[in-house]
Amino acid sequence: MSILxxxxxxxxxxxxxxxxRKNILGGAATYFSLAxxxxxxxxxxxxxxxxxxxxxxxxxxxHKIDTRGLERSKGKSFRWGGTYTDNLNEAKxxxxxLNVFETFQPRIPKEYADTDFLFLxxxxxxxxxxxxxxxxGVQLTGCDTMNYWINRTPKELAETxxxxxxxxxxxxxxxxxxxxxxxxxxxxxxxxxxxxxxVIKHGEYGATIFFREGAxxxxxxxxxxxxxxxxxxxxxxxxxxSFAGGFMGYVASQKELNREVLKRALFYGGVMGSFAxxxxxxxxxxxxxxxxxxxRFQIFRELTHLE
Amino acid sequence: MSILxxxxxxxxxxxxxxxxRKNILGGAATYFSLAxxxxxxxxxxxxxxxxxxxxxxxxxxxHKIDTRGLERSKGKSFRWGGTYTDNLNEAKxxxxxLNVFETFQPRIPKEYADTDFLFLxxxxxxxxxxxxxxxxGVQLTGCDTMNYWINRTPKELAETxxxxxxxxxxxxxxxxxxxxxxxxxxxxxxxxxxxxxxVIKHGEYGATIFFREGAxxxxxxxxxxxxxxxxxxxxxxxxxxSFAGGFMGYVASQKELNREVLKRALFYGGVMGSFAxxxxxxxxxxxxxxxxxxxRFQIFRELTHLE
Numbered sequence: 001m002s003i004l005x006x007x008x009x010x011x012x013x014x015x016x017x018x019x020x021r022k023n024i025l026g027g028a029a030t031y032f033s034l035a036x037x038x039x040x041x042x043x044x045x046x047x048x049x050x051x052x053x054x055x056x057x058x059x060x061x062x063h064k065i066d067t068r069g070l071e072r073s074k075g076k077s078f079r080w081g082g083t084y085t086d087n088l089n090e091a092k093x094x095x096x097x098l099n100v101f102e103t104f105q106p107r108i109p110k111e112y113a114d115t116d117f118l119f120l121x122x123x124x125x126x127x128x129x130x131x132x133x134x135x136x137g138v139q140l141t142g143c144d145t146m147n148y149w150i151n152r153t154p155k156e157l158a159e160t161x162x163x164x165x166x167x168x169x170x171x172x173x174x175x176x177x178x179x180x181x182x183x184x185x186x187x188x189x190x191x192x193x194x195x196x197x198x199v200i201k202h203g204e205y206g207a208t209i210f211f212r213e214g215a216x217x218x219x220x221x222x223x224x225x226x227x228x229x230x231x232x233x234x235x236x237x238x239x240x241x242s243f244a245g246g247f248m249g250y251v252a253s254q255k256e257l258n259r260e261v262l263k264r265a266l267f268y269g270g271v272m273g274s275f276a277x278x279x280x281x282x283x284x285x286x287x288x289x290x291x292x293x294x295x296r297f298q299i300f301r302e303l304t305h306l307e
Numbered sequence: 308m309s310i311l312x313x314x315x316x317x318x319x320x321x322x323x324x325x326x327x328r329k330n331i332l333g334g335a336a337t338y339f340s341l342a343x344x345x346x347x348x349x350x351x352x353x354x355x356x357x358x359x360x361x362x363x364x365x366x367x368x369x370h371k372i373d374t375r376g377l378e379r380s381k382g383k384s385f386r387w388g389g390t391y392t393d394n395l396n397e398a399k400x401x402x403x404x405l406n407v408f409e410t411f412q413p414r415i416p417k418e419y420a421d422t423d424f425l426f427l428x429x430x431x432x433x434x435x436x437x438x439x440x441x442x443x444g445v446q447l448t449g450c451d452t453m454n455y456w457i458n459r460t461p462k463e464l465a466e467t468x469x470x471x472x473x474x475x476x477x478x479x480x481x482x483x484x485x486x487x488x489x490x491x492x493x494x495x496x497x498x499x500x501x502x503x504x505x506v507i508k509h510g511e512y513g514a515t516i517f518f519r520e521g522a523x524x525x526x527x528x529x530x531x532x533x534x535x536x537x538x539x540x541x542x543x544x545x546x547x548x549s550f551a552g553g554f555m556g557y558v559a560s561q562k563e564l565n566r567e568v569l570k571r572a573l574f575y576g577g578v579m580g581s582f583a584x585x586x587x588x589x590x591x592x593x594x595x596x597x598x599x600x601x602x603r604f605q606i607f608r609e610l611t612h613l614e
Binding site for chain 2: 018064083086087088105181182183202204205206208221222223224225226228229230232233260263264267299301302304305307
């Protein structure tokens with residue numbers, strides 16, 4: 001079934017111990033939609049500037065991503081520059097230029113009204129809530145956020161959290177949102193804010209999904225999917241969004257939503273995140289096959305499988 | 308089969324967000340031997356001072372730990388004071404008093420000559436190497452070390468690493484030892500230094516075991532065992548040593564050494580580490596049952612088990 005992502009499309013300048021790339025296609029919605037496109041039909045709502053040309057369009061078209069919701073505005077696209085040193089888990093932001101993204105008001109094309117699955121990438125919480133309210137027929141909504149909104153707009157974020165089914169954030173964000181350092185306790189506090197399930201991403205260690213009691217009718221035992229970097233980590237940018245794309249894309253591709261589907265989705269999230277970081281930008285995500293994806297799924301499964 | 312641990316027995320003063328305890332029994336060899344005692348017969352070589360009395364002796368005796376190698380010296384035992392703030396992964400050392408441990412020269416009682424399994428807890432690498440050379444009949448040797456020895460005595464440590472079968476260290480130590488930030492690549496570099504297997508402990512995320520090509524005849528695919536804090540984390544002290552005790556103790560309890568045994572051992576390591584941190588000092592490790600241990604093993608197994 002179709003999945004719609006609302007978020008940023010950007011140009012990035014990235015430096016890491018593996019080298020430097022300038023002006024490469026980035027943005028949360030880009031990483032998400034490329035990762036999800038290997039599992040299901042993807043639609044995008046985002047805004048780009050006049051610097052977004054045929055070369056960038058082709059990336060979306062090659063993956064059959066529906067760009068009717070991609071708004072073109074006067075000016076430049078969102079631009080971000082970041083540097084990774086030896087600690088690849090954290091980028092130093094060199095600059096952020098919001099440009100056309102500063103006044104982004106997501107507009108949902110009429111043709112998207114029948115959207116089944118929705119992912120609200122990391123944007124201002126009220127914009128996220130508005131999109132969710134507009135799309136009344138959505139079966140399942142995933143949502144991301146970040147430290148900035150947790151600290152600056154806690155009330156608005158609280159409203160959004162009541163409207164989403166699965167929240168996908170990292171350890172630091174979960175602990176900050178819950179004001180609690182113990183991970184399972186932090187998870188329970190976040191679940192009490194609204195989401196039925198909480199996916200906490202642990203970077204290179206994988207991710208854990210926690211369930212609210214009774215959510216999806218599947219009991220509350222958490223589940224963890226490990227990952228392992230296979231190749232060189234060239235560029236960690238977009239790992240979390242690629243994780244979300246793999247997770248939500250796999251869920252959207254399944255007929256039923258049950259515990260086993262959510263468990264496999266968590267593994268597919270880790271798989272797509274691990275591919276994303278192997279090359280700069282979206283390079284690796286652009287040139288995958290479903291066979292490569294399933295082969296890595298098996299490797300990660302074997303990584304923790306006891307007879 | 309019997310396992311011998313050589314390392315420290317200490318008294319600790321610990322402060323954490325959960326409270327404070329003074330003068331509690333600690334030390335790497337203490338945590339290790341208590342954790343291992345639930346799986347197999349344990350022997351200890353360590354040194355204590357005159358402050359080590361009947362109360363402490365009883366802890367070892369209650370777990371049938373053979374203390375004929377526990378040397379009594381004039382003066383005080385090794386003492387350590389540490390404080391954990393919100394980041395429970397790292398202790399701030401308030402003080403370290405080596406006392407009788409400063410001149411510790413491990414002496415192996417004659418009765419220990421038939422030792423099958425050996426664990427060299429974190430002590431000066433040359434002392435570790437001497438013990439390993441003295442015990443010629445040992446089937447498998449596990450070893451720990453720390454940043455201090457990696458930086459200060461790299462040559463001595465390199466000699467020790469040639470003599471051990473399994474090295475158990477954490478992420479930071481592995482990356483430091485290998486001069487390499489990518490974990491799988493760091494692992495390969497460490498394995499090239501001597502050990503057949505390398506266990507990298509990831510704190511609350513579990514641990515990964517990497518194998519040298521051809522080691523134990525089981526292929527080189529790594530394996531990861533996740534953990535999850537179940538209860539409150541009161542005191543992280545000794546988590547790594549308890550992990551090692553669970554891992555080595557389980558290995559020593561099995562008739563054969565194969566891939567499946569090492570995988571289950573990694574889970575048991577995580578189980579014992581997760582119990583250790585639930586109470587201050589060795590409190591939780593002193594009062595476990597094998598049934599509780601196996602129940603948690605099942606929880607951790609289910610945590611990542613795909614149908």
